[in-house]
Amino acid sequence: MYPFDYQRPTTLSEALEILRTDVEPRLLAGGQTLLPAMKHRLTAHSTLIDLQAITALCGITVQDTTITIAAMTRHAEVAASADILARIPALSALAGGIADPLVRNMGTLGGSVANNDPAADYPAAVLALGATIHTDRRQIAADAFFTGMFSTALQRDEILTAISFRRPDAAGYFKVPNPASGYVTCGAFVARFGAITRVAINGAGPCVFRDSAAEATLSADFTPDIARTLRFDPEELNEDLHAAKTYRAQILPHVIRRAVIRALA
C-alpha cells in the first residue's frame, strides 16, 4: 500500500472541505473494495477520508412508498432490516447475498454504488428500482447515475449521502456468481411497477444496464417462461477469464427467468 494520510471528519462539510483542498483524496466507506485495490497498488491517494463518524450518513428511514438508506449503512444492516424485508424483500435478499458475512459487516451501500463495479450487486437494484441517489448537493435519478465502468455522475468533490428506493409491486434478483470470487458473472434485477417492468443487468456488460427489449417483453407478459424468448447480442457483453461473451449471452435469458420466478414467489 502506498502511504497516505488518514482523516476522520465528523460532519459532511468538514469532509467536503478536505475533498476540495487535498491533492488526491479518496473517500473511505467500508473499504472492502478500496483497500484490496490499494494493497495491490492499483490506486494511490494522498488522504483517505473515513466517513464512519458522520452521523448524517447512517440509518434507514421508511416513508409511505419509499425507503431511504443512508450511504454508510452496512450490507448486513440492510439484510437484517425488518422494514426493508417487509417492503422490498428482493433488496434484503440481494444485500444478504453480497460476498460473505464478514465482508457484509464492513461493506456499505454508498461505497458499492459510488464505486460502480460492473460485477457488484447493488447497482442492479438501484437501477431496476429506479432509485434516487442523494448527494451533498443534489438528487440524481438512477437512470442518469451509472455512466460507465467504475464511473458515475458523481463529481470529484461530491459525496453520496443516501439512496431512496421506491416500493415495487414485485421484484426479484438472481445472479450467477463466480464460484471462486463470488463476484457476479451475470445477474438480473427485475422490478414491476404497475404494468411496467424494469430490468437491470449486472456482471454481463462494462456497466450495469437496462435492457429495453426485456422490459417490453416482461411488461407485456410478466411470466418466467417468456424470458426464455429473450435474445442478447454477445458483441455487447463482457468477455473475461471466467466467461465468454457468448456464454453470457446464452445464460442471460435464464438468469432473468429466475429473477422473475423470485419476483413472483
Place this chain on the structure above:
Amino acid sequence: MTRNAPLTLTVNGREVSRTIPPQMLLVEFLREELRLTGPHVGCDTTQCGCCAVHLDGQVVKACTVLAMQAQGHVVQTIEGMAGATLHPMQQAFIDHHALQCGYCTPGMIMTCIAVARDHAPLTEAEARRQLEGNICRCTGYNNIVAALLDGQARMQGGDDVSV
C-alpha cells in the same frame, strides 16, 4: 508527506495506544504491535477469513480493515475469547476434531461465535452458508459444521461467558 497517527482502541478488554503509519492494517497492528498472533494472514485478499476478528462485536476480515478504522472501537481476537475455561465454541472445535493444520481455526472460531450468536438455531445448510467467508484447505468442512452446530447449542445452553 504522510504522518504517523495516534491510535487508541480496546483490544480484548484492554485499552491500547500506539502511533502508527495510517496504511497499517488491523491484522498487522494486532500481530506486529500487540503480538497477538491468533489472527493469521492467509490470503491477504479478503477471501479466506483466517484473519477474522470481532470489531464492535461483528466479525470482520482484519486484513481488509485499516487499524485506524478501529480508532475508539472494541476489537476481540481469539486470544480474548477464553476465560478460566475455553469458550464453548473452542471446546466444540476440539470435541469434533474441527481442525487439521489449524491455520484457519482462529478465524473459523471467531466467525462461528458471531454466527451462533446472531442466528436462531442454525440448520446445517444455513451453517454452511454462513461459513462462506472462511476457507479451510484441509478439513473438508464437515467437522467444522458439526462443531458450529454443537457450539451454538452449548452457547445457548448458558455456558457462554465471553460474548
